[in-house]
Each structure stands twice: as structure tokens, then as C-alpha cells.
Amino acid sequence: MKNLILTTAALALSAGMAMADTVRMGTEGAYPPWNFINDAGEIDGFERELGDELCKRANLECEWVKNDWDSIIPNLVSGNYDVIIAGMSITDERDEVIDFTQNYTPPDPSAYVATSDDVDVANGVVAAQTGTIQAGYIAESGATLVEFASPEETIAAVRNGEADAVLADKSFLAPIADEDAELRFVAEDVPLGGGVGIGVRESDGDLKEKLNTAIQSMKDDGSLNELITKWEVSSTF
Amino acid sequence: MHWSFYLSFLKVLLLLAVTAPVALSFGFVGAMAARSHIPPVSWLGKGYIAIVRGVPDIAFFMFFVIALDQAFEWTRHKILCPDWPDPIRQGNDFIVCQSAKLPLSTAPEFVHETYGFFLAVITFSIVFGAFAANVLFGGMRAVPHAQLETAAAYGLSPSQTFWRILVPQMWVYALPGLSNLWMVLIKATPLLFLLGIEDIVYWARELGGTKTTKFTQYPHGDWRMWYFLALLIFYLGMTRVSEIGLEKLMRRLSHGQATSGGELLRKETTA
Numbered sequence: 001m002k003n004l005i006l007t008t009a010a011l012a013l014s015a016g017m018a019m020a021d022t023v024r025m026g027t028e029g030a031y032p033p034w035n036f037i038n039d040a041g042e043i044d045g046f047e048r049e050l051g052d053e054l055c056k057r058a059n060l061e062c063e064w065v066k067n068d069w070d071s072i073i074p075n076l077v078s079g080n081y082d083v084i085i086a087g088m089s090i091t092d093e094r095d096e097v098i099d100f101t102q103n104y105t106p107p108d109p110s111a112y113v114a115t116s117d118d119v120d121v122a123n124g125v126v127a128a129q130t131g132t133i134q135a136g137y138i139a140e141s142g143a144t145l146v147e148f149a150s151p152e153e154t155i156a157a158v159r160n161g162e163a164d165a166v167l168a169d170k171s172f173l174a175p176i177a178d179e180d181a182e183l184r185f186v187a188e189d190v191p192l193g194g195g196v197g198i199g200v201r202e203s204d205g206d207l208k209e210k211l212n213t214a215i216q217s218m219k220d221d222g223s224l225n226e227l228i229t230k231w232e233v234s235s236t237f
Numbered sequence: 238m239h240w241s242f243y244l245s246f247l248k249v250l251l252l253l254a255v256t257a258p259v260a261l262s263f264g265f266v267g268a269m270a271a272r273s274h275i276p277p278v279s280w281l282g283k284g285y286i287a288i289v290r291g292v293p294d295i296a297f298f299m300f301f302v303i304a305l306d307q308a309f310e311w312t313r314h315k316i317l318c319p320d321w322p323d324p325i326r327q328g329n330d331f332i333v334c335q336s337a338k339l340p341l342s343t344a345p346e347f348v349h350e351t352y353g354f355f356l357a358v359i360t361f362s363i364v365f366g367a368f369a370a371n372v373l374f375g376g377m378r379a380v381p382h383a384q385l386e387t388a389a390a391y392g393l394s395p396s397q398t399f400w401r402i403l404v405p406q407m408w409v410y411a412l413p414g415l416s417n418l419w420m421v422l423i424k425a426t427p428l429l430f431l432l433g434i435e436d437i438v439y440w441a442r443e444l445g446g447t448k449t450t451k452f453t454q455y456p457h458g459d460w461r462m463w464y465f466l467a468l469l470i471f472y473l474g475m476t477r478v479s480e481i482g483l484e485k486l487m488r489r490l491s492h493g494q495a496t497s498g499g500e501l502l503r504k505e506t507t508a
Contacts (some may be wrong), residue, residue, distance in 0.1 A: 004331075015362070022342045023342075024342055029443075030443065030446070032449070032451070032452045033451070036259065036452055037443055038453070040454050041240070044452075063342075063346065064452075065346075069432065071299075071433070074303065074482050077329045077330050078303055078306070078330060079330075079331050079338065080306075096330050098329075150442065152442070152461075153446060154460075156459055175451045175452070176449055179449050179450060179456070201330045201332070202329065202330060203323075204330075
């Protein structure tokens, strides 16, 4: 029995060394069309398809992991997974803690959604997801910010009147506003962030280079633009 | 998709089934240490009880799990990769060699999930063990002193007194406190969600959230209220069943005890 355990342990260890290239991809799984859980219970969406293609091009073996948005950066730096691919905009604040690859979607405006046309987004109560660029923007504007842990809750806050409006990526809000007669886009769009990139640990320069090359090759042959159009996540390059 | 939801109910039940006995044994060891006559051991037991009881659960669950995981990986790193040249801490990053990762990044997803579950059980056990230790400590002291003196008079050694006289009698004093803990433990299981385990709260939120026609075949509005209502009924059912079970247990333990409950039982049988 003891031998059996030792052999298994040895096997597991040597297997670990042989295929050291497994990359664990962390995502939120609650932000369609970027990433969400499909009817089969699997991670799906723009970033799933993009990530799988990038791994193929960079010759990496990839595995998908779900993690809450709130703790998505701490779990990356402590090594529970190797990349964040969760619609995360490249900002200076985040760049101090982790590194980003080049962006895979161009900087795109965020939009307000509310139940009536005459809400005052400049001075009213606006909902946003915690730790997003939208939350940061509202906090600095004159409006009152209410934060929620998940995207779903920000929409619910507008529906039940807790907030006057919600500020989020336009691509996330569009399908929801389309299907709910009460919700509509209001006010001007706000240009925010430097586009969306893949987050990696600062010490993980190799992986960052590999992903950068893969993203560049998808930009060059137009397949990235195709994916963006297919999932309607942003404007194209 | 809904299978994951049903499966998560089993996860919660499994957590309760594993955590309760482990926490109880932590508590027992803690209480034994706290009432030890050797000062360092007693300090250790009392320190464990005081520190863990004093730290807010949320802080404990947020911080402790990551710290525990890093402690495991750090130890494995020191043993498995003694020649590693780079420091483990590089700025914000925590980097150990590939073979020291726990679980290995090549391991299938279910291994990662099991490992996460295992960390959760340890964390829950340490937290609830501290409370249980305090309850058991009190229970041990509540046993009438005359009982112990009688044991000594009969020539029982201290360890015999402890195991044969004290322990069998203390449960009846500890049970009200322990049953409180069990109820709190049931209600605390949604904290699993904080630990990144996809428990019933995660799936209720995920499945109940708005689904638009674009991304699913079964679109619906915000149904979270109904899903959470189901959770409410589940938890109420769990606590009700526990109450009934604990009451029966209390009755059994009171049998022949020099407490008011035991007295009541005696009258019932003799009347």
C-alpha cells in the first residue's frame, strides 16, 4: 500500500514536470457575451472561444477555472490560476499589481441603462460592479455609487428602483435592454479604459510574450475581428 | 445545468457530515489542552480558543484559506525543489516551482475542486472547533466536583477519572451549547461560496439570474427570488430536523444524570 502511494506520487510528480505547460485560465462566468455559463453548465462566450484559440496558437494546454470577480486578482497572484481572461479592462491601478497582454478588444465606451429617459446620471444614484472601471468612474463623478458583487445584481438594482441607472460595458447591457421593455439606454456613452487584455502575474513574462504573439497573429489574420463581430462584444480593430 | 445545482446540495450535506465530527474532535482536543495542568499546553488550548473566537468569521475565511494554501505550497516547495534559484515572493506574486503546486496545475479540475473543499473543511473545523472547545471546557467544569472526588476516593487515576467519570457525564452539560453550534454551522455553510466553492448559493444566483434569448434556450427574467426561496425552505427543513434529532439525543443523555432533566426522566419511569 505504501509503495502504491509512493509510486502514484512519483508518477504524479513526473507527469507534472513533463507537461509543465498547462495554463489555468481564470474567468468570472457571469458576464455575457464575454463569459458566461451555458445551458450545459460549461464556460462559454467570446472569451472562451478566444482563449481556446490563443492556447492553440501558443501551443499551450489550457484549462478553464471559474472565480468570483471580487477575488479574481488575489487568486491570480497567489497562483491558483495563471491568467485572468474576464473582460478586464487595462487600467493603471491594476497594472501596478498584475501585468496585461496587449488588448484583444479596442477601448470601448460604457453605457448607462435606466428605466426612464429623464434620470440624472450625473447627480443621481448609479449602480456598478465592485472593482470595475465603471465603479471607479462613478466614484469620481458627482453621482452616488452603489456597488454590487455581480453584474446581475447591478441590473436588479435598477429594476427595483434602488439605483437610478447602471453603468457597464455596452455589450453586456445591450441584450438585456433589448429584451426588457422597461430598460433603455440613457444619457451619453462614457469612454473608459484602455481596452480589454489578459491579466498575468508580473513575474510571468514568458507566458505574457506567448499570449501577446498569439493575440497579434489573430489581429493580423483578421480572425480576432471575426470573433468580436460574432459575439458583438465591442468595435473591431 | 440544474444537475450542478442538485449536486451542490449534496456538497453542503457532505460538508456538514465531515465538518461536524472533525470540529468536535478539534474542540475536544482544545478543551483537554485548556484544562491541562501543564502551563504551556493550557496556554496553547486557551490561546486557540481566544484567538479563533475573537477573529471575525469573514476575515478568517477570506484570509486563512489563502494563507493555508500558501503554507502547504511553501512547505512542498522547500522539500521538492531545494535548488530553486528564484525567491518565492516576487512583489505581489507567490511563485513556487511547478511540482510544488497543490494541486498540480496539470491535475484535472475535480482534483482542484476536492482540494478546495478540503481547505474549506479545515477552515470550518478550526473555527467551529474553537467554539466547541469552549463549550466542552464549560461542560467539563459543570460536572459536579463530588463525582471526581468520589472517583479519586475509589483509587481511579486522573486519566481514568477523566475518561470514565468526567467525559460520559459532561455531554449533557455541553449539548445545549453544541446544538447551538450545529445550528450555526448549518447556517454558515453559504460561506462556502466565499471560499470559491460552487455551493447552493452560487448556483441559485447563477441559475436564477436573468437569461437573455441570445445565450440560452431557456430565457427568463430575474428568478433569483424563487431560487433563494427554495434555499430558505431547505435550510429551515435542515434546522427543524436537527432540532428534533437533538431533542431526542438530549433525552437519551439526561438518563440517570443528576440534572433536572434526568430527574424528570426518573419521575416519568417511576410514576
